Amino acid sequence: MASGDGIQMPSRLPLLLSHEAVLLPGSSARFTVDSPRNMQLVSQRLLRGTSLKSTIIGVLPNTRDPQHDTDGLPTLHKIGTAGIAVQVVGSNWPKPHYTLLITGLCRFSVTSLLKDRPFVLAEVEQLDKLEHYTTPITEGASSSEGELGELSLKFYQAAVQLLGMLDMSVPAVAKFRRLLDSLPREALPDVVASMIRTSNKEKLQVLDALTLEERFKRALPMLTRQIDGLKLLQKTRKTGPENEKRVRPVRKGGVVSGRQFNLDEEPEDEDGDDIAALEKKVHGAKMPDAALRVCIKELKRLKKMPQSMPEFSLTRNYLDLMVELPWSKSTKDCLDIQAARTLLDNDHYAMDKLKRRVLEYLAVRQLKTSLKGPIICFVGPPGVGKTSVGRSIARTLGREFHRIALGGVCDQSDIRGHRRTYVGSMPGRIINGLKTVAVNNPVFLLDEVDKLGKSLQGDPAAALLEVLDPEQNHSFTDHYLNVAFDLSQVLFIATANTTATIPPALLDRMEVLQVPGYTREEKVEIAHRHLIPNQLEQHGLTPQQLHIPQDTTQDIISSYTREAGVRSLERKFGAICRAVAVKVAEGHRVATTDVSTAECPSQQGDKAAPPEMPIVIDHVALRDILGPPVFEMEVSERLTLPGVAVGLAWTPLGGEILFVEASRMEGEGQLTLTGQLGDVMKESAHLAISWLRANAKTYQLTNMVGGPDPLEGTDIHLHFPAGAVTKDGPSAGVTIVTCLASLFSGRLVRSDVAMTGEITLRGLVLPVGGIKDKVLAAHRAGVKRVILPKRNSKDLEELPANIRADLDFVTAANLDEVLNAAFDGGFPGAGHTHTLSSKL
Numbered sequence: 001m002a003s004g005d006g007i008q009m010p011s012r013l014p015l016l017l018s019h020e021a022v023l024l025p026g027s028s029a030r031f032t033v034d035s036p037r038n039m040q041l042v043s044q045r046l047l048r049g050t051s052l053k054s055t056i057i058g059v060l061p062n063t064r065d066p067q068h069d070t071d072g073l074p075t076l077h078k079i080g081t082a083g084i085a086v087q088v089v090g091s092n093w094p095k096p097h098y099t100l101l102i103t104g105l106c107r108f109s110v111t112s113l114l115k116d117r118p119f120v121l122a123e124v125e126q127l128d129k130l131e132h133y134t135t136p137i138t139e140g141a142s143s144s145e146g147e148l149g150e151l152s153l154k155f156y157q158a159a160v161q162l163l164g165m166l167d168m169s170v171p172a173v174a175k176f177r178r179l180l181d182s183l184p185r186e187a188l189p190d191v192v193a194s195m196i197r198t199s200n201k202e203k204l205q206v207l208d209a210l211t212l213e214e215r216f217k218r219a220l221p222m223l224t225r226q227i228d229g230l231k232l233l234q235k236t237r238k239t240g241p242e243n244e245k246r247v248r249p250v251r252k253g254g255v256v257s258g259r260q261f262n263l264d265e266e267p268e269d270e271d272g273d274d275i276a277a278l279e280k281k282v283h284g285a286k287m288p289d290a291a292l293r294v295c296i297k298e299l300k301r302l303k304k305m306p307q308s309m310p311e312f313s314l315t316r317n318y319l320d321l322m323v324e325l326p327w328s329k330s331t332k333d334c335l336d337i338q339a340a341r342t343l344l345d346n347d348h349y350a351m352d353k354l355k356r357r358v359l360e361y362l363a364v365r366q367l368k369t370s371l372k373g374p375i376i377c378f379v380g381p382p383g384v385g386k387t388s389v390g391r392s393i394a395r396t397l398g399r400e401f402h403r404i405a406l407g408g409v410c411d412q413s414d415i416r417g418h419r420r421t422y423v424g425s426m427p428g429r430i431i432n433g434l435k436t437v438a439v440n441n442p443v444f445l446l447d448e449v450d451k452l453g454k455s456l457q458g459d460p461a462a463a464l465l466e467v468l469d470p471e472q473n474h475s476f477t478d479h480y481l482n483v484a485f486d487l488s489q490v491l492f493i494a495t496a497n498t499t500a501t502i503p504p505a506l507l508d509r510m511e512v513l514q515v516p517g518y519t520r521e522e523k524v525e526i527a528h529r530h531l532i533p534n535q536l537e538q539h540g541l542t543p544q545q546l547h548i549p550q551d552t553t554q555d556i557i558s559s560y561t562r563e564a565g566v567r568s569l570e571r572k573f574g575a576i577c578r579a580v581a582v583k584v585a586e587g588h589r590v591a592t593t594d595v596s597t598a599e600c601p602s603q604q605g606d607k608a609a610p611p612e613m614p615i616v617i618d619h620v621a622l623r624d625i626l627g628p629p630v631f632e633m634e635v636s637e638r639l640t641l642p643g644v645a646v647g648l649a650w651t652p653l654g655g656e657i658l659f660v661e662a663s664r665m666e667g668e669g670q671l672t673l674t675g676q677l678g679d680v681m682k683e684s685a686h687l688a689i690s691w692l693r694a695n696a697k698t699y700q701l702t703n704m705v706g707g708p709d710p711l712e713g714t715d716i717h718l719h720f721p722a723g724a725v726t727k728d729g730p731s732a733g734v735t736i737v738t739c740l741a742s743l744f745s746g747r748l749v750r751s752d753v754a755m756t757g758e759i760t761l762r763g764l765v766l767p768v769g770g771i772k773d774k775v776l777a778a779h780r781a782g783v784k785r786v787i788l789p790k791r792n793s794k795d796l797e798e799l800p801a802n803i804r805a806d807l808d809f810v811t812a813a814n815l816d817e818v819l820n821a822a823f824d825g826g827f828p829g830a831g832h833t834h835t836l837s838s839k840l
Contacts, residue, residue, distance in 0.1 A: 009082050009106065013058035014041050015120040016100070017074070022203035023059045023081045025104040025128060026187045027194030031059070033090070033098040040118035042098050046085050055085045058124060059102060060110070061204055079208050082108050082126070104190075106130055107207070127210060133184035151216040152185050158223045159192055165230050186212055189219035196226045275303060278319055286328040291483045295322050318420065321427065322481070326434060330441045330489065334398035335366050347392040348385055349529055350522045353513055354378065358393050373441070373487075375468050377449065377494040377507075380515030381654040381773070383565020386495040387447060393493065394443035402433040403445040406460070410453030415463035417480035427480040430467055430487070441489035449506075450496035461503050468492055468509045497652040516772045517564025517654040519800055520557055520780065527553050531570045539577040546580045547614040548573070552622055559629035562780060564654025564773065572626060576617055579625045583611050643743035645822070647735030648756040648778055648786070649727070650770030655777030657754060658732060659721050660739040664704060667715025675720030678728025685718055687759055688736040691815065692744065695763070699819070700828050701744035710744045731768040733759035734787065737815055738822045745828070753822050754778045755787035763815040771795035779803055787812055787821050 016038055021029045033042050046055060060080040083102040090098030106128035114121045159180055166173045176195070183191060193206045202222060209215040282295045298315055305312045334340070337359055344355045357376065365371050378386040387403070394401035409415075417428035426432075433444060452461045466472045467487065475484035499507055518526065532548055561568040617625070647658040673685055689711070692701060696710055703714045718736065720727055734757040742749050756774055758766040767789040775796075778786050788796075790811040796804065810821040819827035 009056065009108070009124075009126050011123060011125075012114065013056070013082060013108070013122060013124050014045050015058045015060050015076075015080070015110075015122055016041060016102075017060055017062040017076075017120065019062040022061050022200045022207060023083055023102060023104045024190040024194045024203060024207060025081055025106050026183075026191040028086070028101060028103045029194075031100045031102060033100060037116070037119045039096060039098070041120075042088065042090075042100070043096070044118065046088055046100075056082060056105075057085060057102070058082050058108060058122070059104070061200070061207070076110055076113070076120075076122075078109055079127075079210075080108055080110065080124075081207065082106055082124075107210070128186070133186045136182055136184060148213045148216070151213060151220070152188070155188060155192075155216050155220050155223065156180075158220065158227060159188070162196075162223065162227050162230070165227070165234070189215040192223060193219045196222060198222050275299070278316075278323070281323045282319065285323050285325075287322065287325075288327065288484070291322065291327070291481075294483050295319060314420065314425075318480075321431075321435065324435050324438075325431070325481075325485070326438050326440045327485075329439050331399050331439050333362075333365060333441075334396070335362050337362050337366075340396045343396050344392060347395075348389055349526045350518060351385065351389060351515065354389055354515065357511075357513060358396060362397070372470050373489055373491040375470065375492045375494070375510050377496060377499075377502075377510035377512045378515050379496050379499055379512055381497060381517055381564035381652060383563060383567035384515050384517060385565070386515055387445060390443065390445040390493045390495070393491070397443065397491070399491065400437035400439050400442040401445070402437050402442050403447055404429050404433060405447045407448035407451040408453060409460050410455040410457065412458030412460050412463040413479070415460050415467065417478040419479045420482070425480055427478050430476070431478045431481060431485065434485070434490075440486065441491070443491045443493060446492060446494040448496065449494040450498055450501045461506050464506055465509065468494075468506065470509075514772075516798075517776050518566065519776055519803055520554065521802055522800070523557050523566055523569060524550055524553050526566055527557075527569060527573070531566060531573055535570065535573045535577045539574070539581050541577055541581060541584065543614065545584055545613055545615060546577065547616045548576065549616065549618070552617050552619070555619060555622060556626070558780070559631055560626055562631045564776070576622075576625055580615050580617075583615060587611050640748070642746050642748055643739060645735050645739035645742065645749050646754040646781075646783070647732045648754050648774035649729070649731060650773050655770065655773035655775070657777055657781045657783070658727070658735065660732065660735045661719045661721070662739045662743045663717050664714045664743060665717075666704065666713060669711040669713070670715045671711075672715065672717045673719075674717070675723050676726045677720060678726065680728050680730050681720075681732055684730055684733040684759065685736050687733060687761060688740055689716070691737065691759070691761060691763055692740055696744070699741065699745070701741065703744075710740075716740070716743075729768075730758035730766075731756045731770075731774075733757060734765060734812075734815065734818050738818060741819055741827065742823075747823055747827075749822050750785065750824055752782075752784035753787065754781070754783040754785075755818065755822065757787070757789040757792075757812070757818070759815060765789045765812050765814055765818060767791040772798050775799055775803065775807065779807060784808060785810060785821065787818055789813075 016031065017035065018031050021031060023029050023031075033039055041057070045057070058080045059082075061077050062074055081104040083104045085100055086103050087101035088098055089101075090096065106126060108124040108126050110122045111125050112123040114123060163173065163177050163180065168174055168177065180188075189206060189212075193203060202218075205218050206215055209218050279299055282292070282299065287295070298319055302312065302315050302319070305315065340362055341355070341359060344358065348355070361371075361374060378389070380386055390403075391401050413428065415428045415430060417431060418425035427435075430444075434440065434442070446464075449464075452459075452464075454461070466476055470488065473487040473490075476487045477484050494510055496502060499512065528548075528550065533543075536542065536546060556572050557569060560572055563569070615621075623629075643662040643664075645660050647660055649656050649658040671685065671689060673682055677685075692699075693710060696702070697708055701710050702708065703710050703712050705713065707713070718739070720732075734755050737759060738749060738755065756768055756771075758768055760766065771788065771792050772795060775786055784806075785808040787810045790813040793811050796809060810817070812818045812821065816827075
């Protein structure tokens with residue numbers, strides 16, 4: 001107890017207005033400084049003061065509700081406690097906030113208010129005379145003092161009884177027992193009232209009691225109530241297995257000489273039971289020995305740790321996660337190949353390569369039960385069903401499915417987690433996903449793995465190397481867990497639009513399956529099997545209300561969408577359904593108002609009759625709903641002049657046709673290239689010019705005045721629409737040669753021809769990639785003949801049979817064969833040259 005010996009309380013005191021606690025003389029309490037006046041008091045009197053006088057302040061209870069407080073000074077309570085500010089804790093960032101530890105000395109009364117800005121300063125009168133305090137109460141003493149002596153003795157005996165019910169082996173309890181024997185009689189009710197569990201209102205009643213007799217009368221019922229509560233609690237526990245346990249204090253509540261006590265011990269016992277239950281869960285989680293040893297070590301630390309320590313909650317959260325992880329929980333795979341084939345065919349049309357790979361996995365699992373989970377990467381344009389087929393694979397296998405979106409992730413901690421030394425640490429997405437699905441053999445879909453970023457926080461693609469390596473992921477170590485977890489039974493499926501942005505080391509760990517775009521026939525089947533029924537259901541329509549013929553679907557595919565996938569196609573069907581929904585809703589409204597209009601002819605007007613069902617979307621209705629066609633077959637229209645050719649290009653969004661236009665004018669033999677071309681395409685243009693100049697006499701190519709050199713006195717301009725799209729790659733080499741040969745010879749390229757291939761200075765045609773996507777783009781554009789490098793003939797086997805039947809494929813080993821196939825009737829001189837065959 002802080003004594004008042006030697007301390008003269010000043011007659012003027014700065015006042016701290018408190019609404020969260022009542023400070024009694026002889027006790028200590030913490031106060032949060034939140035109001036502007038209290039903040040000014042701390043900054044001007046406590047933080048700047050150096051003498052003891054400057055640290056004595058008055059604490060007045062503020063009975064007004066702080067949520068309804070205003071800037072005005074509230075009505076002050078008349079009685080307060082003068083105290084010493086023992087400690088000031090806080091900071092000035094991001095905004096000033098402080099917490100005061102104040103030890104009460106004596107009561108005072110406010111006689112007059114001197115000022116209320118910037119803090120409250122008042123003239124006070126000391127009520128408790130500390131120098132007149134008597135000796136401590138002893139057994140049998142003070143019996144001759146009448147009622148006051150009896151009250152003090154009864155109070156002392158009750159306090160001794162209360163301490164006898166506590167565990168004296170606890171140092172804090174033993175210290176208070178010794179303190180009780182040395183307390184003056186005048187301080188006893190204040191100290192005990194601050195120690196036991198009481199409300200602020202009850203403490204305020206003790207504070208307002210000016211005579212010692214009145215204080216004993218108000219504090220004694222509180223003490224008796226506390227003793228009765230402990231007796232009832234001990235009686236209840238005698239029926240349980242822990243009847244020998246003594247009641248232990250919890251560090252909560254009031255403070256006596258710097259030590260906090262609270263006689264409500266139930267939270268600690270509840271916490272002890274909780275930790276016991278957690279320990280039981282740890283032993284029942286069937287985790288590996290290494291993880292079990294770590295958990296037992298953390299449990300021992302948790303038992304020794306006070307609940308008020310910040311590390312208590314961190315350790316508890318860690319153990320909760322370790323218990324919730326599926327160390328040995330797994331689902332049983334459905335290995336019926338026939339049922340799996342039927343389910344995959346019902347969910348997705350086409351995608352034969354992907355379905356075959358899943359059935360192969362099921363077949364091997366039937367023969368070998370301990371097979372590691374494969375790591376597959378689906379690469380293809382958007383909208384072809386990469387993500388949805390991953391979900392279907394999980395349904396086929398009977399496994400849990402979890403999707404992890406990796407697009408834009410630029411922190412390796414998202415994959416590996418944060419170390420527990422950091423504030424706010426948490427496990428990575430892999431461990432969080434396992435916790436969510438609660439099994440150790442789910443299907444994990446790593447979506448958009450080609451769009452991972454890199455930053456100062458590390459490279460997440462490098463962190464995935466351990467996750468996606470079958471030789472390493474059986475002991476994947478998350479930074480948060482810091483113990484190994486077996487990922488070998490997880491089936492990882494990654495999706496990407498292109499492999500160009502995937503690091504080579506990561507790509508090497510995955511089995512890449514190309515998912516090309518759909519043909520027109522495949523899109524029609526997908527639309528009528530999946531897209532149209534799905535849109536009808538989403539818009540509340542039925543097949544009896546809306547019918548979309550296959551001819552209309554083909555028109556939408558060819559005239560309103562030009563994509564590898566079916567997302568835009570599905571949006572077009574959604575637009576049609578919304579338009580039909582308006583008609584159906586208006587028809588319902590007309591039908592419901594027929595009776596009322598018949599009764600009141602004056603309300604009849606020009607109202608449309610309900611539409612006939614089903615509403616059939618023909619070409620006229622399609623144009624009314626979707627507007628004029630967005631895409632047109634422009635290949636034949638743009639090849640009406642010499643110097644135009646059609647190439648084929650590959651993009652992450654699928655194949656595209658590429659026009660190449662050339663013109664010449666009088667000049668000095670300069671070559672101009674436009675269309676945002678990359679270095680490789682610029683070099684292809686220079687290669688084409690050089691080869692044509694070298695073979696100009698053979699192919700009868702001339703300049704504008706008939707000279708043998710096509711560039712003599714002539715400038716060439718080569719343009720690649722569209723100008724706003726960046727273009728690069730070697731595939732346009734044969735297209736540039738054909739375009740320039742048409743320009744120099746004055747002949748038109750066939751209007752139904754598209755081509756792709758890389759050229760060399762000797763006139764050889766080298767193979768290129770993305771053949772299937774390019775051929776599908778040519779088919780969508782209405783091209784009839786496609787010129788390909790001869791070494792790409794093997795890629796034609798992947799094309800659907802109907803595409804191979806519709807198109808005329810010409811495989812060329814050199815530029816002579818390209819020019820012969822690109823012009824009607826062949827190209828002059830092409831058949832008389834010495835043919836070079838590629839030996840590469």
